[in-house]
Amino acid sequence: MTRSTRAVRWHGAGDVRLETVELSPPGPGEVLVAVAWCGVCGSDLHEVADGPHGIPVERPHPLSGAVAPVTLGHEFAGTVAAVGPDVDGVQVGGRVAVEPNYRCGRCTACREGRYEVCDGFGFAGLMGDGGLAEYALVPAYMVRPLPTGFDLAAAAVLEPAAVALHGIRRSTFAAGRAALVVGLGPVGLLVCALLREAGAAVVVGVDPVPARRDLATRLGATAALAPDEDVAATVRALTGGDGAHVAFEVVGAQATLDAALGSLRSGGELLLLGLVDRLTLPAFDMVNAELRLTTSVGYRDCHDELIELVSDGRLDLCALVTDVVALEDAPAALLRMAAGGSTGVKTLVRCGEETP
Template identity: 40%
Template sequence: MRAAVYYGANKVEIADVPEPSPGAGEVKVQVGFNGICGTDLHEYFAGPIFIPTEPHPLTGAQLPLVLGHEFSGTVTEVGDGVTGVHAGDRVAIEPIYRCGHCGPCRVGNYNICQHIGFHGLMSDGGMAEYTVVPANMIHQLPENVSLELGALVEPMSVAYHAATLGQPQADDTAMVFGAGPIGIGLWFALRGKGLENVYVVEPSATRRAAIEALGATTLDPTSLDVAEFVADTTDGRGADAIFDAAGVEPAVNTALDCIGARQPLVSVAIYEKPLTTTLQRLVMNESRIQGSLCYTSADFDAVIDLMSQGRYDTTGWVDTIGLDRVVDDGFDALHAGAKMKVLVDPAEVAA
C-alpha cells in the first residue's frame, strides 16, 4: 500500500509499504482523510522532535515510520477480542497511547500520561491507505458526519478540551488569540457551549477573513488597542476567559492586559521561543495561566455530537489533496501560509 514515510527533517517519501493486519484487540481502518498537523510540520522542517529515534516505551516504534495522527476512515477488519466495532463502521481515531499505571493515568488524566505516545508519531499512522489501531482509539461517526469532518475531530478536540478548562459560562465574554485551525476550533467549541460574546484576535487579514466568513467577530491587534476595546466592551471587567492559540509573546502580553480578575488564560499553544512575561501581572490581578494538552475520550464524544448538530463548517479554511502532493501542496504550502488546514486523501491518485 502507499504511505507517507518520515525519515527525518525534510525527508518524507511516498512509498509502498506492507499492508498491516490487526492483531488481538486491534482494528484495521481504511483511511478516509488524514489532516496535516502543526506537529507534523515541526517534525518535517526541524525534526525529529517527538518522533523517536529509539524504540518508544509503549509502541516499540522508531523512525522511519508512517506519519498521520489526525484521521478518519472505515473499519475493514477487527482482531480477536474486539467487541462493539464492525467492518463498515465509519470512525474517527483518538490516537493516544497511554501506559495506564502512571499517576495521571491512574486518576483518568491519560492525556498527560508520563509515557504518552501518538499513533502516527510514535507508531505507523494514518497518512496511508490503511492503518491498524488499538480498539480503544475508535470513535463511531454518525451517518450525518462526513469522513472529512471526522478527520478534524482530533484537532477540534484539542480546542474543545482547552475551552472546557476555561470553564466559560454562556453569558461570559471570551477571547481567542490566533485564528489558525486550533483558534477556529476554539471559536466553534465556545459557540457550541452557548457563548455569544467571543472575540478572535488575529493580525493576519487572510485568517481574519476566513474565520469571519464562519460568523466570528475579529479584532486586528495591528490597528486596534485590544485591551482598551475589551475594557470598554466589558465595562472595565475584562474578559472572563482567554485562550492562546497563537504561541507568541505579543499575544500573551495582550491577553494578560485583557483578562478579568481571577480569570484564566488557557494556553493551548506550543511556544517556540521562551516567554519573558512576569508572574507579577498575574499576582496583581489574581488571574492565572492554565495549560491544556490534547484531549480525552469525552472531548472526542462532545465534538462528534456538535458535528452531528451541524455546528462545524469547513468552508474556506480546509483544503484536500492526494497523498502524492503531501510535501508540495501540504507541508510546504502550510509552512508558507498559503493554506490553513490540509486533509490528505490516500485514495486520490495523481493523474
C-alpha cells in the same frame, strides 16, 4: 496475510517519502482502518522542517514500539477494514474517527482518567505510524465509531476540534462570559466556534491573516482583529470596560501572551494552548489582579460531544478545510508548507475513497 499500503513516511528533516509498506493483520485489540482523509497539522510541519521533535529516532516509543521512519498523520478518519481478536463495538465497514493518543492504562494519570498526559504520551502519526496512508493499523481504544453517513472529511477535523474543546473544558469559561482567542489557526478558530456554541457573550479573535479573521467571524466571533490593532481597548469596549474573563493563547509566543494578559479583567484567566519552551510572566501584576494561569494539552473524552454537535448541525468542521491534496502529492505539499508556511487553515489529504 499482510496488506500493502502506500504511506507518507518521515525519514528526517526535509526527507519525506511516499513508500509502499506492509501491514500485518490486526492482532488482539487492533483495528485496521481504510483511511479516507488525513489532516495536516502544524506538528507534522515542524517535524518536516527541522525535526525530530517528538518522532523517536534512537529508542522505540514505549507504547507504539516505533522508531523512525514513521508514517505521518494523526488527524484521520475512514472505514474499518478488519478487526483483530478481542475487539468489541467496532464493525467492519463502519465509519470511524481516530483519537490518536497512546495510553498505557497503568500510570497514575491513566488511572485518574487523565490519559492525555499518560507517562507514555504520544500520538499515532508522530510517535508511531499514523494515518497519512491508504491503511492504518491502530489500537482499538483509538477508534471512535461514527453515525451512518457521517462526513469523513469532517471526521478528520475532529482531532483539532478535540484540542479546542479540551482547552475550553480546562478553563473557567461559562455561558455569558467574554473570551479572547489569540491565534486563529485551526484550533483557535475551533475555540471561537465552540465558545459561541457554549453561549459566550463576546468572543474576540486575533490573527495576522485576513482570511482567518473573516472565517472567525463567520464561525461566531464578535470581532476579529489584526495583532497591530489595540486588542485590549477593543476587548474592554465590548465588555463594558472590564476585559475578558478568559484569554486563550493558541500561538506560543511572548507577544501573543502579552496581548492575552493585557486584555483580561481582574480575576480573569489565561489558558495556554500554544507550545513554546519558555515565556516570561509579569508575576507582580498577575498576583495583584489575582489572574489565573491554566494549561491544556491534547484531549480526553471529547469526541462523543463533538460528533453530536456535528451531527446536529451546530458545528461545521468542513468550513475549516481550505486545501485538498492527493496522497501522491502529499510529500511535496508537506515540504512546501514546512518551508513557506501557509495562509490557509486546514489541508486535508485524500488517502482513499469513501465507501457508501
